[in-house]
Amino acid sequence: MAxxxxxxxxxxxxxVSILGKRFVLTHPDELLVYESDALTLHKHLPPAVIxxxxxxxxxxxxxxxxxxxxxxxxxxxxxxLSGGSLSLHGAVIIELARLNRILKIDYExxxxxxxxxVINVHLSEATAPGGFxxxxxxxxxxxxxxxxxxxxNSGGPHCLKYGMTTNHVLGVEVVLPNGDLIxxxxxxxxxxxxxxxxxxxxxxxxxxxxxxxxxxxxRLPEAVKTLLAEFMSVTDASRSVSxxxxxxxxxxxxxxxxxxxxxxxEESIFAGGFPIxxxxxxxxxxxxxxxxxxxxxxxxxxxxxxxxxxxxxVAADEAERQRLWGARKRAFGAMGRIKTDLMVQDAVIPRxxxxxxxxxxxxxxxxYGLKVANVFHAGDGNLHPNISFDGRDPDQxxxxxxxxxxxxxxxxxVGGSITGEHGVGMDKIDFMRMIFSDADMxxxxxxxxxFNPEGLCNPSKVIPAMKTxxxxxxxxxxxxxxxxxxxxxx
Amino acid sequence: MASAIGESANIEHLAxxxxxxxxxxxxxxxxxxxxxxxxxYRQLGDENDSPRGRVYLMRAVSxxxxxxxSVFAEHIDSCLGCRxxxxxxxxxxxxxxxxxxxxxxxxxxxSGGVEQKLLRFVLNRFFTRRALLGVLMWIARTFRESGLAQxxxxxxxxxxxxxxxxxxxxxxxxALTSNAENRAAGPSVSTSPKVAILRGCVMEGLFSHVNRxxxxxxxxxxxxxxxxxxxxxxxxxxxxxxxxxxxxELARKNIDAxxxxxxxxIVINSAGCGAAMKExxxxxxxxxxxxxxxxxxxxxxxxxSEFLIGIGAKPSEAIVARRVAYDAPxxxxxxxxxxxAPVDLLRSIRGLELTPLIGSETCCGGAGIYNLQQYxxxxxxxxxxxxxxxxxxxxxxxxxxxxxxxxxxxxxxxxGESIRVAHPIELIDSAI
Numbered sequence: 064m065a066x067x068x069x070x071x072x073x074x075x076x077x078x079v080s081i082l083g084k085r086f087v088l089t090h091p092d093e094l095l096v097y098e099s100d101a102l103t104l105h106k107h108l109p110p111a112v113i114x115x116x117x118x119x120x121x122x123x124x125x126x127x128x129x130x131x132x133x134x135x136x137x138x139x140x141x142x143x144l145s146g147g148s149l150s151l152h153g154a155v156i157i158e159l160a161r162l163n164r165i166l167k168i169d170y171e172x173x174x175x176x177x178x179x180x181v182i183n184v185h186l187s188e189a190t191a192p193g194g195f196x197x198x199x200x201x202x203x204x205x206x207x208x209x210x211x212x213x214x215x216n217s218g219g220p221h222c223l224k225y226g227m228t229t230n231h232v233l234g235v236e237v238v239l240p241n242g243d244l245i246x247x248x249x250x251x252x253x254x255x256x257x258x259x260x261x262x263x264x265x266x267x268x269x270x271x272x273x274x275x276x277x278x279x280x281x282r283l284p285e286a287v288k289t290l291l292a293e294f295m296s297v298t299d300a301s302r303s304v305s306x307x308x309x310x311x312x313x314x315x316x317x318x319x320x321x322x323x324x325x326x327x328x329e330e331s332i333f334a335g336g337f338p339i340x341x342x343x344x345x346x347x348x349x350x351x352x353x354x355x356x357x358x359x360x361x362x363x364x365x366x367x368x369x370x371x372x373x374x375x376x377v378a379a380d381e382a383e384r385q386r387l388w389g390a391r392k393r394a395f396g397a398m399g400r401i402k403t404d405l406m407v408q409d410a411v412i413p414r415x416x417x418x419x420x421x422x423x424x425x426x427x428x429x430x431y432g433l434k435v436a437n438v439f440h441a442g443d444g445n446l447h448p449n450i451s452f453d454g455r456d457p458d459q460x461x462x463x464x465x466x467x468x469x470x471x472x473x474x475x476x477v478g479g480s481i482t483g484e485h486g487v488g489m490d491k492i493d494f495m496r497m498i499f500s501d502a503d504m505x506x507x508x509x510x511x512x513x514f515n516p517e518g519l520c521n522p523s524k525v526i527p528a529m530k531t532x533x534x535x536x537x538x539x540x541x542x543x544x545x546x547x548x549x550x551x552x553x
Numbered sequence: 554m555a556s557a558i559g560e561s562a563n564i565e566h567l568a569x570x571x572x573x574x575x576x577x578x579x580x581x582x583x584x585x586x587x588x589x590x591x592x593x594y595r596q597l598g599d600e601n602d603s604p605r606g607r608v609y610l611m612r613a614v615s616x617x618x619x620x621x622x623s624v625f626a627e628h629i630d631s632c633l634g635c636r637x638x639x640x641x642x643x644x645x646x647x648x649x650x651x652x653x654x655x656x657x658x659x660x661x662x663x664s665g666g667v668e669q670k671l672l673r674f675v676l677n678r679f680f681t682r683r684a685l686l687g688v689l690m691w692i693a694r695t696f697r698e699s700g701l702a703q704x705x706x707x708x709x710x711x712x713x714x715x716x717x718x719x720x721x722x723x724x725x726x727x728a729l730t731s732n733a734e735n736r737a738a739g740p741s742v743s744t745s746p747k748v749a750i751l752r753g754c755v756m757e758g759l760f761s762h763v764n765r766x767x768x769x770x771x772x773x774x775x776x777x778x779x780x781x782x783x784x785x786x787x788x789x790x791x792x793x794x795x796x797x798x799x800x801x802e803l804a805r806k807n808i809d810a811x812x813x814x815x816x817x818x819i820v821i822n823s824a825g826c827g828a829a830m831k832e833x834x835x836x837x838x839x840x841x842x843x844x845x846x847x848x849x850x851x852x853x854x855x856x857x858s859e860f861l862i863g864i865g866a867k868p869s870e871a872i873v874a875r876r877v878a879y880d881a882p883x884x885x886x887x888x889x890x891x892x893x894a895p896v897d898l899l900r901s902i903r904g905l906e907l908t909p910l911i912g913s914e915t916c917c918g919g920a921g922i923y924n925l926q927q928y929x930x931x932x933x934x935x936x937x938x939x940x941x942x943x944x945x946x947x948x949x950x951x952x953x954x955x956x957x958x959x960x961x962x963x964x965x966x967x968x969g970e971s972i973r974v975a976h977p978i979e980l981i982d983s984a985i
Contacts, residue, residue, distance in 0.1 A: 088599070092624035095613055096606040103583050114598045141600060142585040160588075160598030180598070182589050205641065206586045331643050396584040396643025403579040 068110040068153025070133070077127045078113055086114040086161075097156050100143040101203070103404050103454055104463065105489060109136075109150030114158045118178075118236060118244060118274035121157060125272065126242025128155055129519055134542060136521040137272040139180060139208030144407045145488030147215065147267050151523040152542045157272060159210050165189055166275070173280045174233055179210030179273045186278065195280040198225035201484070202392040210273045216265030218484030220316035220391070221348075223442040225281060227484070229264040236275035237263070240520035248277070262510060267486050268521040270514035284315070284350035288360045289378040289387060292345040292367040293338055297321060300343035301417035303370040304441040307347070307363055308414060314363065317442030318346040318391055321421075324398075324438040324449070328390045331397035335390025336383075341373065345441065346387060394438045395449065401434065402451035406463050408470055412479035414444040420477060424448050427469045431462040445483035446474065471497065487525045495527050504529060508540055518545045570654045570661075571615040577647045578615060581608045587638035592916045592934045593631050601628045604638035604648055611655050621662055629655045631930065633923055634793055635883035635916035640890075649888060650835060653792050660795030672922070677799050680754055680786045690758025697722050697759075706966070714928045717963055721924070724962025725759040728949070728973035729983060745775045746864065749816035751807075751830065754786040755955045756823050763955075766982035767822045767857055773985050774866040781819075783810040789829035792836065793921055801840070804833045808846050811853070819850070822857045822978055824882035824954035825921075828889050830854045856885060857978055858894035858953060868984040872904035877980070878947035879907060880938070880961060881914050882954035895953055895977050902984045910950075911941045917952075919960025935964035942972065950974045 070089055078087045088094060089111045098106040115121040128135050135155045138148035150156055162178035165186060169175065170193050175186060183204040187196040200219035201207055207217070212228045213235060225231075234248035248260035263270055294300040300319055307317065320328070325337045325344060337344055345367065349359045364375045378384040398405045412420050421437065428435035428450065439447040448470055452459045471481050471494045481487070481494040495504065504526050511526070518540065528538025537544035571578070587604040588594050594603035601610065607628055613619035629652070636649050663669070679685050696702050705711065706719040748771055756764055768778060788803035807830070811819055821827035831854050837847040855863070879899060885891045892914075899907055918924055918934030938961060942950055950961055953976055962974040 085597070086599075088601070090624055092610075092619055092622065093599075093601050093628075095619065096600045096603075096609045099583065101582075101584050112600075140585050140588050141605075142588075158598055158600070160594070163595070163598075185589075203584070203586065206584075206588050331645055333643055393586065393643035396582060396586055398582060398644075400580070400644060403582075405582045 067108065070111040070155065071131065074127060074131045074133060075111065078111075078124055081123045081127065082113055082115055082120055086116065088112040088114075097138070097141075097150070100138070100141045100146060100148050102144045102146055102407065102490060104406055104460065105146040105149055107149045107151055109156045110153050112156040112158055114161055116161045118162065118238065121159070121162075121272060121274055122238045122242050122244045124157065125238050125240065129241050129517070132517070132519065132546070134519045134522045137210065137214070137268045139211035140182070140203075140206045142203040142207045143211060143215065143488065144409065144485040145215075145482070145490040147486050147488030147521070147524060148211075149489060151489065154522060159208065159272070159274070162210075162274060168193070168280075170195065170280070174277055175280055176275060176277050177209050178275055179208060179213075181209050183207050183209060183212060190280055191283070194283050196283055197231065197278055198222075198281040199228045199231055202395060204392070209276050209278070213264055213273050213276055214266065214268045215484065215486040218440065218445065220318050220346075220388075220440055222484075223317055223440065224313050224315045224350075229261065231279040231281075232260065232264050232276055233279055234260065234277035235263060235273050237271040237273055239271045240515045240517065244274070265486075266511075266514075267488060267525050269511055269524055271520060286353040286356050287315070287348060287350040287384065288356055289384045290345075290347040290349075290360060290363060290367075290375055291337075291378070291387060292347065292364075292375040293341045293373045294343045294345070294367075294371065295341060295373055296371070297343045297421050298418040299371045300345055301421065301441070303345060303367045303372065304417060305414050306366045306370065308442065310362065310366060312349070312359055312363055314347050314442060315350040316346065316348040317440070319437070319439055319441040320344045320346070320391065320394065321437040323401075323434065323436030324394050327397045327400055327436065328394050330400055331393065333389050333393045333397065335387045337390065346391060391438070398436060398449055398451055401436075402453050404452050404454035406450040406452065406467060407485070408446070408448045408450065408467055409482050409485040410446045410448075410471060410474040410479055411483040412444045412446060412474050412477050414441070416477045416479075417441065417444065420446070420473060423473055424470055427466050427473070431466045433459075433462055433466055435466075440483070443483070444479070468494070489524055492523075492525065492527045495525075501529055518542045570658050571611050571651075574611075574647075574651050574654045575615055577651050578608060578612045580644045580646045581605065581612075582644055583609070584643070587642055590637040590641045592633060592635065592637070592918065593930060596930060596933050602631050604642075604646075607632060607655075608646060608648070608651060611651055614655075614658070621658060626659055626663065629659060631927060633883075633916050633918065633920040633934075635920065636887040637883060637914065637916065640887045640914075649832075653795070653797070656793065656795030657797045658795070668926070672794065673796065676791050676794060676796055680790065681799060681803060683785060686754055686758070686786070690754075693722060693759065697726065713932075713967075714925060717928070717932075717967060718925060720963035720966040721959040722759075723966060724959045724974060725955070727762040727979075728962075728975035729979050745777045746818060747779050747814075747816045748776045748818050748820050748860075749779050749781040749811060749814050751781075751784060751787060751819060751821045751823075751826055753821075753823050753826050753955075756826070760955050760958075760976070763822060763976045763978060766976070766978050767820070770857075770861070770866070770868075770978055770982050770985050771820065774861065774864060776864075779814045779816050781810045781814045781816070783813070785810070787826040787829045788836075789825045790921055792829060797836075801836060804836055804847065805840075805843055808833065808843060808850050811850060812846065817853070818860060819854045820857050820860050821854060822953065822976065824856065824885035824889065825956060827854060827856045828884040831889060856889060856891055856894070856953070858885075858898055859889075859891050861981070862894040862897055866898075866985070868898065868902050868981040873902050873980055873984050874904045875980075876906045876908055876946060876948045878910040878942060878945045878950050879913060879977070880910060880917065880942075880950055880952040880957060882952055882957045883916050883920075885953055886914050898981055899951065899977055902980060905980065905984075908945050908947050910945045910947070912937065917957050917960045917964070919956040921956060924960055924963075932964075935960060939964050939968050939970070943970070948972060951977045951980060953977050
C-alpha cells in the first residue's frame with residue numbers, strides 16, 4: 064500500500080471555513096470510496112475530498128492548497144477509465160459534482176454555457192426540444208461530466224462524424240493551479256493570440272481545473288437510419304468496416320461488438336435483442352438530410368452482404384434504435400456479470416489492420432488465461448478490449464497488467480496509439496515511451512510548467528518520470544523533485 | 554443524524570448479513586452510471602451518498618476494511634431506498650436487497666438514540682397488532698378531521714419539522730369531493746376473477762377512501778372480492794428499517810391469511826406494499842417452512858394498475874376535466890418496474906389531460922419517515938419536485954403510494970400551494 068497522507072488541521076480548518084463542514088471530507092472511512100474511479104485496478108486513498116459549490120469556492124480552496132504546497136486533483140463523476148482523477152502524492156480530491164447547472168442555452172448562436180459538473184446527456188436532453196444536441200457522446204454519457212470530457216477530450220460512437228470534445232468546446236473557465244480564475248477561448252470561431260484552448264482541452268486536469276465551459280450545440284439530424292449487421296466471423300465484420308470508410312461513406316457511428324460482449328449485454332436488463340450466435344455485430348448509423356440517406360444506407364448494406372453478413376436489419380423505429388444504443392452504451396457495466404472487475408482498454412489502430420489485430424488480441428488473452436471481450440468504435444479504429452478479472456486475486460491482476468502491455472505494444476507496432484479517448488492518466492503513463500521520444504515529452508512538460516509550474520495540479524499523470532535529478536534521485540517531473548527545487552538533471 | 558453505535562462494533566458479526574449478499578455486492582463493476590440517478594448524490598455531490606459509494610462501503614464492511622461505525626451509518630441512513638439506481642444499473646446489482654441487509658446489520662449493532670428506540674417500539678409493538686394500530690390511526694384521523702391539525706399547521710407556532718408532520722397528515726385527506734361514495738357498487742359476476750385486497754395499515758388507517766375506491770373499481774370491472782381475514786401490515790416499513798425479524802413475522806401472517814382464501818390475485822394499491830409482498834420470496838428464502846409459500850404468494854401479487862390493464866378495464870364513462878401530472882412512485886417504477894400501466898389507465902379517462910412532469914421518475918423525498926428523520930436533505934429533494942410540478946401547469950398530481958401522496962401534498966402545502974394530490978384509482982373510480 065502506498066504511503067498514507069493526512070491533511071494538516073490548519074489547512075482543513077481553512078477549507079471548512081470556505082466550503083462548510085459538510086463539503087470537506089477528512090474522516091478516513093469517508094475517503095475510501097474515492098480510492099478509485101471506474102478503473103478499479105488502481106487504488107489510491109486521498110487525504111481529503113472537497114466538494115465546492117461554485118467556481119469561486121473552488122478557486123478559493125485551490126488558493127489555500129497552493130499556499131500550503133499541497134497537491135490536488137479534480138474529479139467529476141468518477142467514470143474515468145485511466146485513473147486520471149486519482150490522488151497521487153497525497154493530492155486532495157476536488158469533486159465538482161455540485162457545479163451542475165446549465166447556465167445558458169443560446170440557440171441563435173448555437174451554444175450553451177454549463178458548469179463543469181453538468182452531466183453530458185443532460186445538456187442534450189435540455190436542448191432536444193429546440194432541435195439541438197451536444198454531439199460528443201461517450202458511452203458513459205448518462206453519468207460523466209462535461210468537466211471530465213474537457214479534461215480527457217472524450218470521444219464516443221458519434222465522434223466518427225462529429226468530432227471529439229475539442230471540436231465542440233468554444234471556451235472554458237479555469238481555476239489555475241495558483242487559485243486564479245481565468246477564461247480561455249470565447250464564443251467565436253477564432254481568438255487573437257495563441258490557441259490556448261486547443262492546448263487546454265485534453266490536458267487531463269494537469270493544467271488547471273475547469274469550472275465552466277461554453278459548448279457548441281449541434282442540430283439534430285433530420286433523419287437517422289440505424290443498421291445492425293450480423294457476421295459469423297470477426298474478419299468479415301472488420302473488412303466491412305474498412306470498405307465502408309474506403310467507399311467514402313461517413314457514418315455517424317460505426318461500432319463493433321464481439322460475441323463475448325453480445326452475451327454479457329443480452330444477459331443484462333438492457334438486452335438489445337442481439338443474436339447471440341454470431342461472432343460479431345456492426346451497428347452502422349447514417350444520418351443527415353432525408354434525401355439521399357436511403358442510398359447511403361443501401362450502399363453500406365451492400366458492402367456488408369458482400370462480406371458475408373448473415374443478415375442486415377434496419378431499426379424499425381426510434382424505440383428500436385434506442386434499444387440498440389442502450390445495449391451498446393451499457394456494455395461495459397453489463398460485463399459485471401462475467402467477473403468482479405473489469406479492465407477497459409483503449410487503443411487506436413489503422414482500420415485496415417483490424418482483422419489481424421483482433422486475432423492477436425484474442426491470442427494474447429488466451430496466453431495469459433484471461434477472457435477478453437471487444438466492443439469498440441470500429442469506424443475510427445478505436446479499440447476497447449475489455450478484460451474481466453477478479454481484483455482480489457493478485458495473480459490475475461498481474462496477468463491483466465501484462466496482457467494490457469502486450470496489447471499496447473501490438474497496437475503501436477501496427478502504427479497505432481496507446482489511447483483513443485480515455486486519456487493517459489496514470490494507467491497509460493508507462494506506455495508513453497512507446498510513442499514519444501524524451502524530446503517530445505520535454506516540450507509537453509514545458510507547456511505544462513507554463514500552467515502548472517509547481518506541479519501541484521494532478522501530479523504524476525500523463526508524462527512519465529524521465530530523467531533523474533542528480534541531487535535528489537527523483538524524476539524531473541516528479542512533485543518531490545519540484546519540492547527539492549533542484550534544477551540540474553543528469 | 555448522529556447515531557450512537559454500540560461500543561463493540563464487532564466486524565465479524567457485522568459481516569454476516571452483508572457476507573451472505575457478497576455475490577450481489579461484487580456484481581458492481583464501479584462504472585458509476587448510477588450516480589446521476591441518485592437523488593441524494595445529486596444534492597450532495599458526495600460519492601459516499603451515491604449508490605456506487607454505498608455499495609463500496611458495504612463491500613468494505615464485508616471485507617473487514619471498514620467497521621460499522623457512525624460514518625457507515627450516516628451514509629446508509631441517508632439512502633432513500635428509492636432504487637432508481639437499479640433501473641439504470643447495467644450490471645444488475647440488487648441494490649434493494651443489499652440495502653436491507655446493511656440496515657439490518659445497523660439495527661442489530663446500534664443501541665440507537667431516543668428517536669431510534671421510539672421508532673423501533675412503534676414498528677414492533679404497534680404495527681404488529683391490529684387493534685393497537687387501529688387506535689393509533691383513529692387518534693390520527695380524529696386529529697385530522699377535528700380541524701385541530703389544520704389550526705396547528707396554520708398557527709406557525711411549530712418548527713418546520715413539526716409543520717411538515719402536520720402537513721403530511723393533512724395531505725392524507727381525500728383530494729376529490731366525488732359523489733362516488735354514494736354510488737351503488739355493480740353486481741359481482743360468478744365467473745369473474747377472484748380478487749383479495751391488501752388493506753394495509755396506513756392505507757386503511759388514513760386512506761380508507763382510496764381502499765373503497767379500489768373496491769368499487771374492481772367490482773365495476775367484474776371482479777369478485779374475497780376477504781382475507783387476519784391480514785396484517787405488509788412489513789415493508791420494518792424491512793426498510795432493518796427490523797427483518799418482525800418483517801418476516803408479518804410476512805408469514807399475511808401468507809397464512811391470503812392462503813386461506815380462494816383468491817387468484819392479490820391486488821395492492823400501495824406501491825410500497827406491493828413491492829414488499831412481491832419480495833416475500835426473497836425475505837423468506839431461508840425459511841424452510843415458508844419459502845415455497847412465499848414464492849407462490851409473490852406470484853399472485855399485482856399492483857392495481859398492473860391488474861386493471863391486464864384485465865382490460867376501461868375507465869371511460871364519465872368525464873374528468875382536469876389537468877393532471879403523474880408522479881411515478883419509486884416502488885412502482887423502480888422496484889416493481891411498472892412504468893406505463895398507470896399512465897395508460899389515466900390516458901383512457903375522457904377529458905383528462907395528462908401533462909408531462911419532468912423528474913416524474915425521481916423520488917419525492919418521502920421514503921417512509923425519511924422526510925422526518927432526514928428533514929433537511931428530504932426538503933431539498935421535495936423542493937425540486939414542487940418546482941417541477943409548478944412548471945408542469947397541473948392542477949392535480951396523482952401517484953399510487955400513500956407515502957408519496959402525503960410527501961408531495963405536504964411539500965405543496967408547506968409552499969402554500971393549493972394543488973392537491975390523489976391516488977390514480979380515485980380518478981378512475983370517478984370515471985369508471
